[in-house]
Amino acid sequence: MTPLSEPELAPPPAARPVILVVDDAVDTLRMLGDVLVAEGYVVLAARDATEALERFEVAIPDGVLLDAVMPGMDGFALCRHIKATPAWSHVPVLFMTGLSESDQILRGFACGGVDYVVKPLRIPEVMARLATHVRNARVTRLAQEAVDVAGMGTVVLDSQGRTAWRSPQAVAWLELAFGREARSDALTSEWLGTALQRTEVLRDLGKQGRLLARNLGQGSLGESMLLLTLTPPDSASAQRLREIALTPRETEVLSWLAKGKTNRDIADILGMSPRTVNKHLEHVFEKLGVETRSAAAAIAGRLLPQT
DSSP: OOOOOOOOOOOOGGGSOEEEEEOSOHHHHHHHHHHHHHTTOEEEEESSHHHHHHHHHHOOOSEEEEESOOSSSOHHHHHHHHHTSTTTTTSOEEEEESOOOHHHHHHHHHTTOOEEEESSOOHHHHHHHHHHHHHHHHHHHHHHHHHHHTTOEEEEEOTTSOEEEEOHHHHHHHHHHHOTTTTTOHHHHHHHHHHHHHSEEEEEOGGGOEEEEEEEEEOGGGOEEEEEEEEOOOOHHHHHHHHHTOOHHHHHHHHHHHTTOOHHHHHHHHTSOHHHHHHHHHHHHHHHTOOSHHHHHHHHHHHSOOO
């Protein structure tokens, strides 16, 4: 007998993309809902911007089909609100509009939309465009969230320096550094903006450690990515060494001095003249508050990591 094949099981709802359809026309909601369900999506429906925001509070969708012209808050204003909310800003918004004028199309893109379709809707085109944007958004989000697994956080800033997206780890660390209002706090934005200007910026969190933001440069659409790392708090000796403020070169010279090397040895090792080594040691002695090589070596033995 031919063995019976196991029935194919539909993927659990949590594994299926969630699409929010926002339109004041009930017939359009019903038609798109039926088509999307048949395509394997989970569908949320809203008849205006207020209902749409309520749906976002319950479940963040994977994509939004948004009517551009609605009573009250129109689709453009709703899209700007979605993109201004860091936890929602990654969601792709596709506009549905009967307006084909170029200024309306440009307005949709300017407020954060990724695409548009013109009514009356051509369903195969809508489904193809939607699937592409949902897939791209998911791949991008997974790639960004993967950074969290490596013990780092990610913040994406748009071309205006505003937060476009934050990974869960980044949100947790920023709240640790700036409080529960870190999502909208001006101090947080200023600190992240400083990282863009200086390449990296550090914030001391005391016993919690130190939070470093490093600018990884610009990506697509003028966006900039910042990588966050949280390092353990300094030991007492490391804190003392930081307070002394030795330059990297002075630290190298002091390290070799602590190993019993002469000025000529240090010069050969570091590729500099003995006179330059002596000059560095003068600065080191002054910063350490000592007058002899043995005293400097004793302090170095306590403060510098042993290798």
